[in-house]
Amino acid sequence: MDSTAKKDIRKFTLEQLEEFFIEKGEKKFRAKQVYEWLWNKSLKNFDDMSNISKETREMLKANFIINHIHVDLMQHSADGTIKNAVKLFDSKIVESVLIPTSKRITACVSSQVGCSLDCNFCATARLKRMRNLNPDEIYDQVVAIKEEAETYFNRPLTNIVFMGMGEPLLNYANVIEAIDKITSPEGLGMAARRITLSTVGIPKMIKKMADDEVKFNLAISLHSAINETRSRLMPINDVNPLEDLAEALKYWYQKTKRKVTYEYVIWDGINDNEEHARALAKFCKIIPSKVNIIQYNPIDEGEFRQASREAVEMYVRILENNGIIAKVRKSRGQDIDAACGQLANKNEVAQLES
Numbered sequence: 001m002d003s004t005a006k007k008d009i010r011k012f013t014l015e016q017l018e019e020f021f022i023e024k025g026e027k028k029f030r031a032k033q034v035y036e037w038l039w040n041k042s043l044k045n046f047d048d049m050s051n052i053s054k055e056t057r058e059m060l061k062a063n064f065i066i067n068h069i070h071v072d073l074m075q076h077s078a079d080g081t082i083k084n085a086v087k088l089f090d091s092k093i094v095e096s097v098l099i100p101t102s103k104r105i106t107a108c109v110s111s112q113v114g115c116s117l118d119c120n121f122c123a124t125a126r127l128k129r130m131r132n133l134n135p136d137e138i139y140d141q142v143v144a145i146k147e148e149a150e151t152y153f154n155r156p157l158t159n160i161v162f163m164g165m166g167e168p169l170l171n172y173a174n175v176i177e178a179i180d181k182i183t184s185p186e187g188l189g190m191a192a193r194r195i196t197l198s199t200v201g202i203p204k205m206i207k208k209m210a211d212d213e214v215k216f217n218l219a220i221s222l223h224s225a226i227n228e229t230r231s232r233l234m235p236i237n238d239v240n241p242l243e244d245l246a247e248a249l250k251y252w253y254q255k256t257k258r259k260v261t262y263e264y265v266i267w268d269g270i271n272d273n274e275e276h277a278r279a280l281a282k283f284c285k286i287i288p289s290k291v292n293i294i295q296y297n298p299i300d301e302g303e304f305r306q307a308s309r310e311a312v313e314m315y316v317r318i319l320e321n322n323g324i325i326a327k328v329r330k331s332r333g334q335d336i337d338a339a340c341g342q343l344a345n346k347n348e349v350a351q352l353e354s
């Protein structure tokens with residue numbers, strides 16, 4: 001730490017802060033106290049660190065800043081869902097969502113500003129990718145939702161899903177660092193099994209996660225188990241076809257012994273026939289898995305329409321006949337554009353256009 005420019009203190013590990021404190025002639029344990037204020041208590045100002053002397057706080061202020069997200073706009077849905085538009089230090093905006101059910105309160109967080117994958121049915125894809133989120137920016141989204149869960153529902157946050165904006169496996173190191181903080185006692189102390197990372201399915205990165213022995217859950221946005229259809233929906237499938245995904249999933253299961261969840265939307269005229277349902281059932285047998293059938297949330301007047309109830313029932317029947325658990329998920333927060341695939345900074349765009 002020799003540069004004179006002020007650095008974001010949350011970029012430093014506890015060990016690095018301890019070294020810094022010793023260098024400055026401070027007691028080493030003070031670093032841990034500061035670290036806990038920064039992470040466990042999520043303080044935004046050095047002056048609020050009540051067990052740190054004024055002198056030390058001034059020294060910290062002279063050397064560091066604390067970058068913190070700011071919830072710019074909070075929208076409440078009629079069904080209880082809350083959407084946060086979160087402003088980052090460089091004024092970029094991402095969205096995160098609080099999803100309440102009778103048993104759980106789930107935080108749905110973003111991992112990138114925009115997204116580089118061009119999934120045809122997803123509103124975030126229209127934004128393109130602007131940048132990766134830093135670990136603290138991911139962590140802060142969770143903290144904001146945890147506080148809202150306590151304030152508005154008087155209940156604790158129970159689950160976290162990486163299903164907001166962006167592709168978490170294309171920002172792997174930062175996502176892992178954020179999860180480490182979320183699960184560590186110096187951070188939020190949440191159990192890794194309460195966390196689910198959702199991905200379009202990048203085989204190389206799935207194998208890396210298996211090698212890294214991650215303890216959180218894996219969900220794959222599958223949407224079709226037929227290459228031709230999947231490539232049409234998700235261009236990433238051209239370079240990473242289902243065969244490669246299947247191989248990576250086998251590797252994942254061998255190493256982790258953990259089930260995977262497939263997220264699946266059924267669209268009218270695209271994947272709503274028996275051939276597609278049977279292909280999905282077959283794919284589901286590659287490793288132990290379950291299926292979440294999610295409702296399509298229209299993003300514009302485009303080519304995509306939710307399939308009929310009969311088609312959804314046909315899928316459930318075929319999956320169940322093959323011994324696969326399938327849940328049909330109701331969409332939440334549609335009235336505030338907070339549902340899957342609807343996160344697109346609409347309010348910011350509206351502001352820019354007005």
Ligand code: SAH
Pocket residue numbers: 121122123162163164165166167168198199200219220221263265294295296297298299340341342
């Ligand atoms: N990039 C990751 C994280 C985004 S998660 C991933 O793809 O998994 C968002 C989830 O919502 C994904 O399963 C995605 O396929 C789904 N989704 C995207 N647009 C949607 C829409 N319009 N309606 C319903 N689900 C959608």
